[in-house]
Amino acid sequence: MYEFNTKPFTAADYLIHLKDRAFRATDIVENTFNVIEKLEPTLNCFTETCKEQALAAAAATDARVKDHTFGENNILDGVPVGFKDNMNMLGTNTTCSSQMLKNYKSTYTATCVNDLLGEGALPIGKLNMDEFAFGSSTETSVFGPSKNPHDIERVPGGSSGGSAAAVAAGYFPIALGSDTGGSIRQPASFCGVIGIKPTYGVVSRYGVVAFGSSLDAIGPFARTMQDAALAMNALKKRDPKDCTCQGADVDFTTVIDGNVKGMKIGIVKSFLEAEGLTTEVKHKIEEAAKVLEEASAELVEIELPNAKAAISAYYVLGPCEAFSNLARFDSVRYGYCEEGHPDLATQYEASRKTGFGDEARRRIFLGSYLLSAGVYEQYYYPAQQVRTLITQDYKNAFEKVDCILAPASPRTAFKFGEISDPAQMYLSDMFTISINIAGNGGMSFPVGNGEDTGLPVGAQLIAPAFKDENMLRAASALEQHYGPAQIAEVE
Numbered sequence: 001m002y003e004f005n006t007k008p009f010t011a012a013d014y015l016i017h018l019k020d021r022a023f024r025a026t027d028i029v030e031n032t033f034n035v036i037e038k039l040e041p042t043l044n045c046f047t048e049t050c051k052e053q054a055l056a057a058a059a060a061t062d063a064r065v066k067d068h069t070f071g072e073n074n075i076l077d078g079v080p081v082g083f084k085d086n087m088n089m090l091g092t093n094t095t096c097s098s099q100m101l102k103n104y105k106s107t108y109t110a111t112c113v114n115d116l117l118g119e120g121a122l123p124i125g126k127l128n129m130d131e132f133a134f135g136s137s138t139e140t141s142v143f144g145p146s147k148n149p150h151d152i153e154r155v156p157g158g159s160s161g162g163s164a165a166a167v168a169a170g171y172f173p174i175a176l177g178s179d180t181g182g183s184i185r186q187p188a189s190f191c192g193v194i195g196i197k198p199t200y201g202v203v204s205r206y207g208v209v210a211f212g213s214s215l216d217a218i219g220p221f222a223r224t225m226q227d228a229a230l231a232m233n234a235l236k237k238r239d240p241k242d243c244t245c246q247g248a249d250v251d252f253t254t255v256i257d258g259n260v261k262g263m264k265i266g267i268v269k270s271f272l273e274a275e276g277l278t279t280e281v282k283h284k285i286e287e288a289a290k291v292l293e294e295a296s297a298e299l300v301e302i303e304l305p306n307a308k309a310a311i312s313a314y315y316v317l318g319p320c321e322a323f324s325n326l327a328r329f330d331s332v333r334y335g336y337c338e339e340g341h342p343d344l345a346t347q348y349e350a351s352r353k354t355g356f357g358d359e360a361r362r363r364i365f366l367g368s369y370l371l372s373a374g375v376y377e378q379y380y381y382p383a384q385q386v387r388t389l390i391t392q393d394y395k396n397a398f399e400k401v402d403c404i405l406a407p408a409s410p411r412t413a414f415k416f417g418e419i420s421d422p423a424q425m426y427l428s429d430m431f432t433i434s435i436n437i438a439g440n441g442g443m444s445f446p447v448g449n450g451e452d453t454g455l456p457v458g459a460q461l462i463a464p465a466f467k468d469e470n471m472l473r474a475a476s477a478l479e480q481h482y483g484p485a486q487i488a489e490v491e
C-alpha cells in the first residue's frame, strides 16, 4: 500500500495519484479514518461518520480506475468529502445538531450531496453545526461544540463550524456548509480556510433542512482555489426540485488564474471604520487590498449606505422564516416526541420545549411574535423595505466595481463561553449578513494571521449576483500572494 505522507492531500492531488495508481480510493478511506480516529476525540467535527458508504463509493472509483473510465465523467472521483448535518443523505441521520432530530433518518438525499457523490466523491460523514444553523460558534450543538484546530480552546465559528474545522484539520479537502447570514464565511475565516457562499440560486437547497428559505445558500469549504472551483463546478447545476435554483453557466476552474488586471475592487469605507472591527483584522484587509492593487487591480472607494441596517433586518426576516420552517417539528410529523401527555396540545408543548435548545426557542418566539397581527406591520414590512434598499445599494456599487473586498468577521476566533449575550453573538455576522439579504455571492479567503492574536483572518470578497466568478478570480490573486490555506497543527 502507498505510504500516505503526513501532509493531507488536496482534491487535485487525490485525482492525480488515483490516476497514477499510486494508491487506491479504498486506501484513501482507510487513511482518512486513521486521521479522524487520531484527531476527532479532540476536535469533535462529526455528528456521524459513514465508513461503509465511503468504502462502497471507493470501490466504485477503484473499478473505474481498473476499466480506464476513472474521472471521465466524475470530476471528484475518489475525493473524500463531508456534509453539514442539515443535509439529507440516505443511510445517515440528519440531526441539525438538535435533540429534536437526533434520531431522524434521512429518507432521501439532498441535491447538493448528490452533486458531489454523483461526481464520484467519497462520503466520510456528517458534520457538526449550531443547532438548526442558529449561531456563530457551534456551541449550541446538542453534540457539544467542535474545536478550532488552530487553537482548541477557541470556537471554530458557526454555524458550519464542524465543516470548517474538518477541512482545516486536513480530514478531507472539501466539505459543504450552509450560510444564511454568514455561516460559511465566518467559520472559514476563524479556521483559516476558503468558504464560499454562492449567489442565491446557483446551488440547490433541495433536501437541506430550511432555516430562512429566502436567505439560505449552500457552498463549499476548501484549502485551495482549485479545489473550491472543482466543488463549485459540481454544485452549480440547475435543479428542477428547487424552483429558485438556476445554476451557473461558468467553468469555475478557468477563472482562478490570478489575473485581476484592470479589475475594479470596491472598498467599503464604513466597513473599515465600523465599531467592533479589531485593528488586526482591519490591517489584514488593508494589506489584502494592497496585494490586489499590486496585482494590477484598481481600488475604488464605495459606500453601502443601508448595510448598517442589515443585522436588524436579518433578525426580523430570519426568525420569521425560521418560525414558519420549524413549525413542522411538532413531535407528530417530525421530531422528538415526549409521550404520555393527555392531549395533543400538551404533547406539542412538552416535546418542543425539550426538543429545541435555547437559541432555537429564542428565534421561534421572536418569529412568532413578529408575525402576529399588529406587530407584523411594524417590523416585517419595514424589514422587507430595508431588504430592497440594501439590494439596491449592492446594485449601485456593482455599477462601479467588479468585486468588493471587506472583512469576513470583525475579529478572530473567540474562546468557548466568551460571548454569552446573544445580541453580541449576532454581531459576528456584521459584514456578511447584508450579502444574504441582497442575495449576492460572498466568500472568505484566508490572508494569514492577525498581529495580535496570531489567529487566522479571512478577507471577504463579494460578487455581483450570478457573477460568482468575479470573487473567485480575485481570491485566486490573493492565493498567489498568500498561498493556499495551511493545515492546522492540532495540539
Ligand SMILES: NC(=O)C[C@H](N)C(=O)O
Pocket (backbone or CB within 6 Å): 133, 134, 135, 136, 158, 159, 178, 179, 180, 181, 182, 183, 184, 211, 318, 429
Ligand atoms: N446560519 C447563519 O448563517 C448563521 C447566523 N450566525 C445565524 O445565527 O443566523
